[in-house]
Amino acid sequence: DAGVTQSPTHLIKTRGQQVTLRCSPKSGHDTVSWYQQALGQGPQFIFQYYEEEERQRGNFPDRFSGHQFPNYSSELNVNALLLGDSALYLCASSPPVGRGDTQYFGPGTRLTVL
Amino acid sequence: AQKITQTQPGMFVQEKEAVTLDCTYDTSDQSYGLFWYKQPSSGEMIFLIYQGSYDEQNATEGRYSLNFQKARKSANLVISASQLGDSAMYFCAMREGPSGAGSYQLTFGKGTKLSVIP
Numbered sequence: 001d002a003g004v005t006q007s008p009t010h011l012i013k014t015r016g017q018q019v020t021l022r023c024s025p026k027s028g029h030d031t032v033s034w035y036q037q038a039l040g041q042g043p044q045f046i047f048q049y050y051e052e053e054e055r056q057r058g059n060f061p062d063r064f065s066g067h068q069f070p071n072y073s074s075e076l077n078v079n080a081l082l083l084g085d086s087a088l089y090l091c092a093s094s095p096p097v098g099r100g101d102t103q104y105f106g107p108g109t110r111l112t113v114l
Numbered sequence: 115a116q117k118i119t120q121t122q123p124g125m126f127v128q129e130k131e132a133v134t135l136d137c138t139y140d141t142s143d144q145s146y147g148l149f150w151y152k153q154p155s156s157g158e159m160i161f162l163i164y165q166g167s168y169d170e171q172n173a174t175e176g177r178y179s180l181n182f183q184k185a186r187k188s189a190n191l192v193i194s195a196s197q198l199g200d201s202a203m204y205f206c207a208m209r210e211g212p213s214g215a216g217s218y219q220l221t222f223g224k225g226t227k228l229s230v231i232p
Contacts, residue, residue: 033218042118042205042222043159056218088157092220101147101213103220105159 004106012112021076021109025093032074037088086113118223135191137206145212148189153203201230
């Protein structure tokens with residue numbers, strides 16, 4: 001039973017560039033959430049996707065956008081990268097309603113912005 | 115105000131001893147969920163244990179138990195018989211509102227770094 005997978009593992013970009021991160025949820029899960037974890041901090045919620053729609057959004061600018069595909073996988077896009085976007089980006093999936101709402105996390109993508 | 119407070123930046127415990135990691139939370143919702151995650155140096159967040167606000171019994175999962183004191187708004191994690199592999203960051207998190215109908219986001223504390231000494 002494959003867990004949540006994310007790609008790439010590491011990424012280095014320069015200021016102003018755009019980046020796309022990818023996530024495949026755990027088998028049987030239909031909801032994907034994205035979190036940003038700065039060094040030494042707890043994860044911060046970016047947004048959650050369900051049925052290919054953004055269901056809830058945290059306090060992040062519009063430079064952060066996402067997408068969910070029919071197979072439930074998801075992408076996180078960040079435009080006009082800033083140095084402060086350097087962080088570990090975590091994807092989490094959760095099962096359909098009624099089967100609990102525990103979010104299971106992937107290994108993360110470590111983004112460095114130079 | 116912080117929604118999740120973890121007051122211990124770092125903790126040390128002797129191998130095979132028990133350790134308690136503190137977590138207090140702040141919410142006005144009657145229905146909510148509390149979670150603990152472990153994050154090794156590799157970065158992956160590993161789910162450990164869940165406690166619903168209406169659960170009457172404290173949650174237990176193997177060597178992990180959650181000491182839930184609703185009136186004090188605390189949800190401390192107890193790890194029994196510590197092992198070297200337990201060395202990691204530990205995060206307490208909260209989902210506000212009822213499962214599947216309230217807020218979908220998890221709000222995390224700043225974490226506690228646990229070091230297990232041989």
